[in-house]
Amino acid sequence: MITLETIKDYLKKYDGEELTFMEVCGTHTAAISQSGITEILSDKIRLVSGPGCPVCVTVASYIDKLVSLSMEENTCVATFGDMLRVRGSEKSLNDAKASGGKVILVYSPMDVIDIAKKNTQLNYVFAAVGFETTTPIYSLMLKQIIEEKIENLKLLTALKTMPKVIDWVCSVDSPINGFIAPGHVSVITGSDYFKELALKWNMPFVVSGFEAIDLLNAIYALINYKDKGEVLNLYPAYVTDKGNKAAQKQVEQYFTSCKSAWRGIGQIEDSGMQLKEEYLKYDAGSQNLIEDSKINEGCCCDKVIIGTINPTQCPLFKKVCSPETPQGACMVSTEGSCYHYYISNRKR
Amino acid sequence: MKITMAHGSGGKATSELIQEVFAKEFENEILNRMEDSALVKGSQKLAMTTDSFVVTPIVFPGGDIGHLSICGTVNDLLMSGARPQYLTCGFIIEEGTEIDTLKQIAKSMAKTAKAAGIMIVAGDTKVIEGNGGIYINTAGVGFVDETIDISSSNCENGDIVILSGNLGDHHATILSSRLSIENTIKSDCAPLNDMVENLLENKIRIKAMRDVTRGGLGTVLNEFATASSCTIELQEEKIPVSDQVKSFCKILGLDPFYMANEGKMVAVVSKEDSEKALELIRNSKYGENAAIIGSVTQEEAGMVFVNTLIGGKRKIDILYGEGLPRIC
Numbered sequence: 273m274i275t276l277e278t279i280k281d282y283l284k285k286y287d288g289e290e291l292t293f294m295e296v297c298g299t300h301t302a303a304i305s306q307s308g309i310t311e312i313l314s315d316k317i318r319l320v321s322g323p324g325c326p327v328c329v330t331v332a333s334y335i336d337k338l339v340s341l342s343m344e345e346n347t348c349v350a351t352f353g354d355m356l357r358v359r360g361s362e363k364s365l366n367d368a369k370a371s372g373g374k375v376i377l378v379y380s381p382m383d384v385i386d387i388a389k390k391n392t393q394l395n396y397v398f399a400a401v402g403f404e405t406t407t408p409i410y411s412l413m414l415k416q417i418i419e420e421k422i423e424n425l426k427l428l429t430a431l432k433t434m435p436k437v438i439d440w441v442c443s444v445d446s447p448i449n450g451f452i453a454p455g456h457v458s459v460i461t462g463s464d465y466f467k468e469l470a471l472k473w474n475m476p477f478v479v480s481g482f483e484a485i486d487l488l489n490a491i492y493a494l495i496n497y498k499d500k501g502e503v504l505n506l507y508p509a510y511v512t513d514k515g516n517k518a519a520q521k522q523v524e525q526y527f528t529s530c531k532s533a534w535r536g537i538g539q540i541e542d543s544g545m546q547l548k549e550e551y552l553k554y555d556a557g558s559q560n561l562i563e564d565s566k567i568n569e570g571c572c573c574d575k576v577i578i579g580t581i582n583p584t585q586c587p588l589f590k591k592v593c594s595p596e597t598p599q600g601a602c603m604v605s606t607e608g609s610c611y612h613y614y615i616s617n618r619k620r
Numbered sequence: 621m622k623i624t625m626a627h628g629s630g631g632k633a634t635s636e637l638i639q640e641v642f643a644k645e646f647e648n649e650i651l652n653r654m655e656d657s658a659l660v661k662g663s664q665k666l667a668m669t670t671d672s673f674v675v676t677p678i679v680f681p682g683g684d685i686g687h688l689s690i691c692g693t694v695n696d697l698l699m700s701g702a703r704p705q706y707l708t709c710g711f712i713i714e715e716g717t718e719i720d721t722l723k724q725i726a727k728s729m730a731k732t733a734k735a736a737g738i739m740i741v742a743g744d745t746k747v748i749e750g751n752g753g754i755y756i757n758t759a760g761v762g763f764v765d766e767t768i769d770i771s772s773s774n775c776e777n778g779d780i781v782i783l784s785g786n787l788g789d790h791h792a793t794i795l796s797s798r799l800s801i802e803n804t805i806k807s808d809c810a811p812l813n814d815m816v817e818n819l820l821e822n823k824i825r826i827k828a829m830r831d832v833t834r835g836g837l838g839t840v841l842n843e844f845a846t847a848s849s850c851t852i853e854l855q856e857e858k859i860p861v862s863d864q865v866k867s868f869c870k871i872l873g874l875d876p877f878y879m880a881n882e883g884k885m886v887a888v889v890s891k892e893d894s895e896k897a898l899e900l901i902r903n904s905k906y907g908e909n910a911a912i913i914g915s916v917t918q919e920e921a922g923m924v925f926v927n928t929l930i931g932g933k934r935k936i937d938i939l940y941g942e943g944l945p946r947i948c
Contacts, residue, residue: 280931299873306875308932379799482870484930595940606873617923617935 276485279492286314286495292447293317293494294579296434297454298325298607299482305612307484309491310620317491318620320579321609323437323534324454326401326430327354328577328601328608331533333563334401334430335360341397341428341556342373348391349375349428350384351399357604361565381413388425397556400427404523405456407431407545411522414547414554426556429546432532434461435469436543441578442473448579450476450494452487455507462515463505471501481507526551533562535601536574568592573600576609582620583613590614623717628747638745641722645730646740650706658741660706665766667702669693670759677797678721678754682789682807683882685754686725690732691811691882693760695831698816699885701770702762707733708742710757714750725754736811768820774827775848779916780894784815784885784901785909787837788865791879795872805864808906810883815904819887824897828888836878838936840886841924849921854914854936856928877926878939888916 295301301321304310310319323329335358342349342365349365356365356377369375374394378384381398388396400410410427417425434457442448453466458479466477476497480490486506493504505511523545532544539562547555571593572586583589583602593599595611602608612618626633643651650658671692678685689709697704709729713722733740738760789808796803812831819826828848830840837859841852861869861876869876883906889897894912901907919925924936 276930302873305934306928307930308926308928308934309930311932311934312930379795484928484932488930615935615937615940617937 276488279488280312283313283317283488283491286316288316290316291318291449291495291498292320292579293450293452293491294320294322294441294448295452296322296324296438297456298328298605299456300452300454300480300487301325301609301612302607303482303484304487305616305618307487308616309484309487310618313491317495320448320582321576322441322451322579323537323577324403324434325602325605325607326403326406326432327358327605328573329432329534330358330401330430330601331535331562331564332360333561334428335364336362337557337561338365338397338399338428339363339368339373342368342375343371346393347374347395347397349373349397349399350378350387351375352401353377354605354607355399355401357598358601381409384425385413385416385422388422389420392424394424396425398425398427400429400431403432403434403454403457404460407523407527408460408519411526414526414551415522417554426554427547427558428556429558430561431527431545432534433529433543433545435465436540437534437537438469439472440537440540442469444578446579448475449498450478452490452494453477453479453503455479455481455511458507458511458515460516460519462513463503463511464513465515466503470503474499474501476500477503479503479505479507479511481510533564535564536577568599571600573602573610576602583610584619586610621719623713623715623719623722623747625715625747625749627713628745634745637719641719641726642743642745645726646743648739648741650739650741658706658708660741660761662705662761662763665764667697667700667762667764668759669696670757671696672755672757674755675794676753678725680797680807681793681805683809684725684728685756686729687732688809688882689756689758690729690736690738691809692833693758694736694738694811694813695885697760697762698812699770699829699831700762700764701768701816701820701826702764704736704738704760704762704813706741707738707758707760709740710744710746712746712748712755714748714753716750716752717754718752722754732811736813770826770829772828772830772844772847775844775850775852775888775916776827777850777916777918778891779827779888780891780912781841781852781854781914781916782887782889782894782898782901783832783837783860783911783913784812784887784907785883786860786862786865787832787876787881787884788861788869788879790882791874792865792868796868803864803868805862805868808881808883810906812883812885812906815885815901815907818900818904819897822896822900824889824893824900826887826889830886832881832884832886834880835939836876836880837886838877838924839938841936842938844888845924846922848916851917851919851921852914852924853917853919854924854926856926858911858913860909860911877936
């Protein structure tokens, strides 16, 4: 039987070819940093963070749109906390709030429904960002908006999906040998979702949980399945092959696949979700928000989110860029890799 | 009955409110004089502190804003080694507040003040437009023995770090209320007189001591490490967090190191004193889960590290921004 100690020992002493594995999910990035896993891995195993943090991949024009909506008379923008601090081309939502913009922070999208029902004199726009995990909640939100005929609540969407952006990362001469597939996303989509990618790029995808032990196990499996185009589900308590069908059905009812813009990457066909045409009246203008800009020309967030460089290799890291003065989205978000490298003093 | 702007006019309604709600609960020979300022006795070194309380919801499992407003100021005095003596309170009340709620808060303040041995000697009430919110400022005075020298800059190589109990209960309680998450987590809000008095009476030389409130343990220990130019090295396995709060953190993506508490303290003592200090804290009220969580070293000045459960090591930084739940 393979024990945790055996795995730890193997990963520490590993002396084969240099391997790079990418974790795509921001929560995995946080778990890796918090558990100090990289400290007990051999120097020949490198972990890089991928484009799986919704705040980090959101383009500046989306933030600009939220800022301008918040300044409109009778319009209030509702958002999750992390989005408040990300700057668009000029301002963040926090800046907008300080200049008289109407912005409220919510913990759950469903809270906005209650708020909108209580304050009918204001129009609310919810900043609907996220991946496959979050979109089903927006579907439920929309269902309730329609059923209860709530007239003063719309969504501004920047919804992303994983396969095409992973495909893009693999296509740009990346050094990646395998993926720790996103656990939360896989709960909804099922592990088969990554099969095509595994086969196409001939590398393993391991669906993993979020405990340090789960991640060590996943890294061990990735080494053992190197160069094999297979998907391994090591999170079977929550993830099935086909995923949560009910949630998928909800999403299909209201959303359709679309071209989407990724910060630092550009536009990728079929890498996002938008409201179907018949529901566009609930959209606050999400189309064509593709323009991006950098706060600081030296910012390397675009390279960080595809794993080409580690945050520590960015010339701004710990110099002008810190959680107090973030120059890019990866330092703002509590799921961003720069933020975690900074606060956990991660070296690699 | 609800608070109206008239209750803040300074006239009859104000006077009735003060008599009916506050004077009744807080009465003592100093306050009863109802002069413009309280005259109190004192001829030794004083500790003074002030804190404002704006928590929502105002009533939560394990306490309310009134209880919190006494504990916060009392604990701040205690952390300097002071014996809490006198306290003032200022209320800013939004119109629409139920007077019964105010009475409940005043009652809980009186009860906590009595338990913490502090006398409420002065107060003020203002009413503002709004929708039923209550904000309280309390200021406290305590007496300190000349010999006491507790400071975040006193930590030395080899010292031991003791935490008085489970992390995160208050933060998880407030967040659960705001998110309508049902669980049995209760705020740890409590005055820590018994614990501090036990340490001082038993001649434990407390080098540094802080209550672990906003910013959490991570922020407090960083302040110690910076002020003392030392390293603080923690053992993750020793840090007490209840199973329920642990799960709560995992679901929402929170880190117990940065969660607020209202009845926990961290103390740095010499290695020789550490076992006795731990026992004294464990035998004090609210200290049963106390643990030695780490030690002071000289590895890298101003840094806090934790040795993780799986044998890794990470830096614990101060809290940046707000500790918010993750979004995906």
